Amino acid sequence: MTQEHIPIDSTETIKKTRTESMLLNIGPAHPAMHGIIRIVAELDGETVVNADVEIGYLHRAFEKHSEQSGYLQVIPYTDRLNYVSPLINNVGYCLAVEKLFGLEITERAKYIRVIMSEISRITDHLTCIGASAMELGAFTVFLYMIKAREFLYEVIEAVTGARLTISYTRIGGVKADLPPQFDAQCRNALQETRKVLEECDQLLTRNRIFVDRMKNTGILSREDAAAYGITGPFLRSTGVDFDVRRSTPYLVYDRFNFEIPVGERGDNYDRYLCRMEEMEQSMRIIEQALDQIPGGPVLLDVEGNVIPAETMVDEAKMGRIEGICGKTANVDPTLGGAGKAVYPQIEAANKEAVLPPKEDTYGNIEGLMNHFKIIMQGHGIRPPKGEVYQAVEGGNGELGFYVVSDGTGRPCRVRVRPPCFVIMAALPLMLKGGTLADIIPTFGSVNMIGGELDR
Amino acid sequence: MNTGSFTSKLDAMIGWARKFSIFQYPFVTACCGMEYMATACSHYDVDRFGAGLPRFSPRQSDVLFVVGTISHKIAPVLKQIYDQMADPKWVVAFGVCTCTGGFYDNYATVQGIDTIIPVDVYIPGCPPRPENVLDGLIKLQEKIQKQKQE
Amino acid sequence: MPDLHKKLKEKFPDKAIEIHNHRGDETAVIERGALVEAAQFLKTDPEFDFNVLMDLTAVDGLELKWTPRFEVVYHFYSFAKNHRLRIKVRICEKDAALPTLTGLWPAADWFEREVWDMFGIRFEGHPNLKRILMYEEFSGHPLRKDYPYNKRQPLIGPKN
Known part of the structure; x- marks a missing residue:
């Protein structure tokens, strides 16, 4: 005999079930939130209905400090904005102040700045991809990428004397010339980095788990990206080939042959591919710069x-x-x-604005007096009255410095246009509609840097 | 029977065991996190000192690594995490911002985390080099070894 | 260079109070009441076509004895045309408020919250105008020049 099948009216059951969304608090101290940030996600089952992002946990008053100190004293604070690529911040700030002065730096200094900026960009992307891959379980990739970063840090250390917070640029040039074996050391580090990237590419790009979690998650449309003012790898992954290095070239970027990788869908996977390709392009720029850089007596x-x-x-x-x-x-x-002999090559000629070489400061009275006149309060360098906005391509997008001078030794206002601030503002948009597990790859692809976000 | 000698031997043994099984909670906020990463990864390899496994739950960790600037906004969170840790617990102030506030003497920054929670080892530097961090870790191990075990 | 600031002056002869081009940064100072109208124009006009609000900030001119005291600064960028323009609006301390631009550029949302947090300039019509970098318990606006740089308001712990 057959049992009578009683159909269940599914709509009726749903009507009886009471549904309400659940709030889930992630952060500020959470293992997947590298840096401190709080995301309050409103969940319906596993689907994110809405999200609220709270920032400000690393607000260190960069802008207030800048108003308190002289123009040169701001440089160490800029190191700590985007601390994964400090050299780009240094360069951006110095370019802004030089624009205020109308100061043109020397060719060699421009090349040095380009090389160091691109090395920084690689360390930035390495850290971003490594950390976000680690959060998806790919711990090996993290270890490999930090290994590659270590090679680059060694190069940075040889040039600047520090690994991370380097304060290498000066208004009107850079602190010191490149060390004697720089060319070989840098090329060697790039080669090692290439090897690591190849390995990581094999580990990740066609890895089923990685691809499944990255593809079609955290999608951002081209229009939304523009509306939120998003730039950098994030915007490029949506298919817009905007790059400050190309659209408004600064330093000597217009002399290099490099490509701007763009994505199609604007999802996490495209962002990953964009960053991977950008590292390769940065290495191309460095190699071209090493070939083109004008020589100096120290090297000869x-x-x-x-x-x-x-x-x-x-x-x-x-x-x-x-x-x-x-x-x-x-x-x-x-x-x-570095050697005194090469200073004219890496410094602009304006002695009102440019610090003397350290050897002169320590070695003779003229240098010491020059240093004193520039550093001491009440003396200092004084850009003419005015305001400038200088944009550079940071690791996460357009990094802008808006500097207002009132003609005194202190800046009236230093404003940073932080690239990841706007990306974080658009984060709820990307999280909505996805699942809870998608928060991790999406947030990882933002490359949120607290110092830059909260300043 | 000389119990004093016995307990001190036991103390030394527990200390020896504890100092090589440091489960750390990295409270990473800022720039120092980059050097923390460098120290933790293969190049400098913090695993050699038995401190290679970060636990991201305060309940499971012994040492709180406070890595990076602590602002007034995050300070209550830090205090809460410290309170949640089970005894015995130690705190390492990683970087000069956590030691004294560093050069961030302003309205937003806590002037040294020792104004909020007790600190065992201070590692200055902005940020400290990985070698410096390892030195601090060894000092912490010495402290764990020599202290009276609860 | 397209001389956008001059074109804007031609379009709004009495609303654009002042224009200048310092070091290649084209700037126009717009009258406070005309901000929304000008912004709308800048976004929709095919010649300007500013689809990106790059930056929004303010400057406090207390020490320079500016009257009115604040300047709110907008930086616009156009992907299609690859040009930039800076718009400034001056507002006084007593009535520090401006209409919001969140309807035109969603990017203005967080930028305006930050300006409110740091300078205490209100943006009327903003959907969620609350502090963003500082905590709610904080009183005052730290980037104003009359806020002492080291006046701390800790949530826990001593004031030091």
């Missing part, structure tokens, strides 16, 4: 008169001073400034 060892400082010290200790007379020491940049 003029007439055999320049010898390394360590050798000179060693010789003197041994009492062999005959050979030393009449020779100049070539001081390592990590000891505060």
Whole structure:
């Protein structure tokens, strides 16, 4: 015998079930929220109905501090804005102040700034992809990418003397020239990075788990991206080929041959691919810059008169001073400034605005006085009255510095246009409609940097 | 029977065991996080000191690494996380911002986390180099070894 | 250079109070009441076509004895035309308020919240005008020049 099938009226059941959304608080201290941020997600089952983002946990009053200190003293604070790519912030700020002065820096300094900016961009993307891959379970990729970043940090350290917070640029140039073996060291680091990227590409790009979680999640349309003022890899993943380096070239970016990778769908996977390709393009720029960079006496060892400082010290200790007379020491940049002989090559000529080399400050009275006049309060450098906005391409998009000068030694206002601020504003838009698990890859692809977001 | 000698031996043994099984809670807020990452990863390898496994739940961790600037907005969160940790617990102030506020002497920043929670080891530097961090970790291990075990 | 500021002046001869081009940054100071009208024009006019609000901030001119005290600064950008324009609006301290631009550019939402938080300038019609960087318990607006840079208002712990 057959049992009578009783049909269940599904609409009736749904009507009886009481549904209400659930609020889930993520952060501010949460393992997947690298940096501190709070997301309050309104959930219907596993679907995100709405999300609210709260920021400001790392507000360190950059803009207020800038008003308190002289123009040169702002540079260390800019390091700590986007601390994954500090050199780009340095460059952006210095370009803005130089624009206020109407100051043109030397060719070599421009190339040095480009090279260092691009190295920084690579470290930025490495950290972003590594961290977001780790949050999806790909811990190996994180370890590999940090290994690659370590190679680049070694290059940065050789040039600037510090790994992370470097304050390398100066208004009117850079702190010191490149170290003697820079070319080879940099190319070597790039080669190592390429190897790592190849490995990571094999681990991630066609990895089923990774692709499934990244593809078609966190989609942002081209129109929304423009409406929210989003730039950088995020905008490019939606198919717009906007890049400040191309649209309003600064420094010497117009002399290089590089491509701007664009995506199609504007999802997390496209953003990942964009960042991966951008690293390759940055390496291309660095290699071209290394080929084109105008030389300097330090690298050429003029007439055999320049010898390394360590050798000179060693010789003197041994009492062999005959050979030393009449020779100049070539001081390592990590000891505060490279050889004096090359300074004209990396500094603008304006002595009202440009700090003297460290050797002069420590070594002779004129240099010390010049330094004093520029650094001491009440003296200082004084850009003419006016206001400028200077945009550079940061790791996350257009990084703008709006500097207002009132003609005194302190800036009247320094405003940073933080690229990831607007992306965070659009985050609820990307999370809506997705599942709870999509929050992690979407947030990871933003590359939220607290220092830049909250300033 | 000399109980004093016995307990001190036991203390030393517990201390030895504890110092090599540090489960840390990284409270990462800012720039120092980059150097924290560098220290934790393969190049500097914090695992050699038995501190390689971060626990992201305060209930399961022994050492609170406060990495990066603490603003007044996040300070109550930090205090709450510290309170949630089970004893015995230690706190490492990573970076000069957590030690004294660093050069962020302004309306938004806490002037040293020791105004909110007790600190065992201070690692200054802006940010500290990975070698410096490892040195701080070794100092923490010494402290754990030598202290009276509860 | 397209001289957008001059064209804007031609379009709004009495609303654009002042124009200048300092170091290549084209700037127009717009009368407060004409902000929305000008913004609408800038966004929709095919010659200007500003589809991106790049930045929105304010400047406090207390120490410079500006009258009126505040300047709200808008930076616009056009993807299609690849040009930029800066618009400034001056407002006084007593009636520090402007109409919101969130309807035209959603990017204005957070930027306006930040300006409110830091300068205490209200944006009328803003859907959610509350503090963004500081906490609700904080009183005062820190980027105003008369707010001492180290006046702390801790939630817990000593004031130091």
